[in-house]
Amino acid sequence: MITYNDQQNLFHIISTNLKKNIRCFAFGGTAMIFYGYKDETKDVDFLFEHEEERAEFTRVLEKLGFRESSPFKVYIPEKLRDPHRPKMYSSETARFDLFVKKIFHTLLSPRMSEDVYAIHEFKDVHTLKVHVLRKEHLVILKSVTERERDFEDIRTIVEKEKNFDWQYLVDEVLWQYQNGDTWVLLDTIKMLHELRKYVFVEQKYLKQLTDKLSTKPKAATRKNR
Amino acid sequence: MRNKDEILWKLEGLHTIETAMKTLSMKRQSTLNLLSKLKKEQYVTTSGGGKRKRLYKITMRKQRPRDPGMFDIINKYSPHMKLAEWYDHQVHGVYGPEEALIDAIETQSFRVILASLHLFRHIKDWKKLYKLANERDCWNKVGALYDVARLVLDKIQQKVLRPIKAGKVYLIKNYPTKEDFIRPIERKWNVAISFRRGDFDWGIHS
Numbered sequence: 566m567i568t569y570n571d572q573q574n575l576f577h578i579i580s581t582n583l584k585k586n587i588r589c590f591a592f593g594g595t596a597m598i599f600y601g602y603k604d605e606t607k608d609v610d611f612l613f614e615h616e617e618e619r620a621e622f623t624r625v626l627e628k629l630g631f632r633e634s635s636p637f638k639v640y641i642p643e644k645l646r647d648p649h650r651p652k653m654y655s656s657e658t659a660r661f662d663l664f665v666k667k668i669f670h671t672l673l674s675p676r677m678s679e680d681v682y683a684i685h686e687f688k689d690v691h692t693l694k695v696h697v698l699r700k701e702h703l704v705i706l707k708s709v710t711e712r713e714r715d716f717e718d719i720r721t722i723v724e725k726e727k728n729f730d731w732q733y734l735v736d737e738v739l740w741q742y743q744n745g746d747t748w749v750l751l752d753t754i755k756m757l758h759e760l761r762k763y764v765f766v767e768q769k770y771l772k773q774l775t776d777k778l779s780t781k782p783k784a785a786t787r788k789n790r
Numbered sequence: 791m792r793n794k795d796e797i798l799w800k801l802e803g804l805h806t807i808e809t810a811m812k813t814l815s816m817k818r819q820s821t822l823n824l825l826s827k828l829k830k831e832q833y834v835t836t837s838g839g840g841k842r843k844r845l846y847k848i849t850m851r852k853q854r855p856r857d858p859g860m861f862d863i864i865n866k867y868s869p870h871m872k873l874a875e876w877y878d879h880q881v882h883g884v885y886g887p888e889e890a891l892i893d894a895i896e897t898q899s900f901r902v903i904l905a906s907l908h909l910f911r912h913i914k915d916w917k918k919l920y921k922l923a924n925e926r927d928c929w930n931k932v933g934a935l936y937d938v939a940r941l942v943l944d945k946i947q948q949k950v951l952r953p954i955k956a957g958k959v960y961l962i963k964n965y966p967t968k969e970d971f972i973r974p975i976e977r978k979w980n981v982a983i984s985f986r987r988g989d990f991d992w993g994i995h996s
Binding site for chain 2: 571573576577599600601602604612681682683684685686687688689692697724725726727
């Protein structure tokens, strides 16, 4: 498990070993720690825009003693067949799930990259710039990744946020669907059905998603997948 | 302690000890003890005290210790114009007015750039500023802003800055000005500046 302080120290050490500036997007447990939703996480989830950035990041991880590990025990088989599955690096204490361009079928949307919750820059000669995604994006991505404890994390976020913007979440899911991600719609609907057992979510949000299920996504092309 | 989440849910926001007592229907000492425990767990931060009333900021999420970022630096040095940050920017490492000025230019935000003019009073390392600006390809914008700052603010160190040969750029994309008093600076740096005279009501001395 990694705590907030471990995470800060680890990112700082990584930044001191970088040979170029890197920008990445944090979601999952890492982002939840930055937010203050929880104190520790099993894994660090990062999304990179370019393969070269991930390659540089993994070079540093290997230098620090991390080894590439298998995602088979972590993700369900259906997800593992996806070409955009993560590269995973582990040590005794921490695990990194590193995605490029997409988190399975889910794209880094313009809203995701521009409307972030926080930017943490770990500076040395080069900079590791960590953009922390908004809470609504965290919930969507946790619905998509479907790992052990992901649903509990979603509950934690929603229960702790008085101002959770459900319309923002629905709009983002619909954007993803229009841009070729059919999984996100199904996964979010499934998550919302489950979540309604614990917290109040207005029916109108679920309805917007279920109504969309009957229409085909406009841009669902092979290229997008 | 009652269920912590329930207490935090009720208390979330800004409180004095009296409002917290009323919300929780508890005695003064019990409320103080509770707030002290929550503070140790990072759910509460305090401000004020002494002659001022002590204020408790209570959140459902833990309030992590912060390192200063661009908004903190600009707000620290800008006396008249404070910025409400729309994202939390923190830099873990060396970060001063030089870095904040370059970041401010890169935001392309009118308010941020306007407030950042005050940073020129606190630039110590001009070589560093030149290096950072060159890395991000915005030296001419820095120079143009410096001349604007000299025009509208007092107590700015006098420096001779020279433009780099480059095509015309906008300080803020597609957002030029029609003000004559800024034209000479625009021509010198080949940068379209987005400010009007009225924007400097707080500082203009020319």
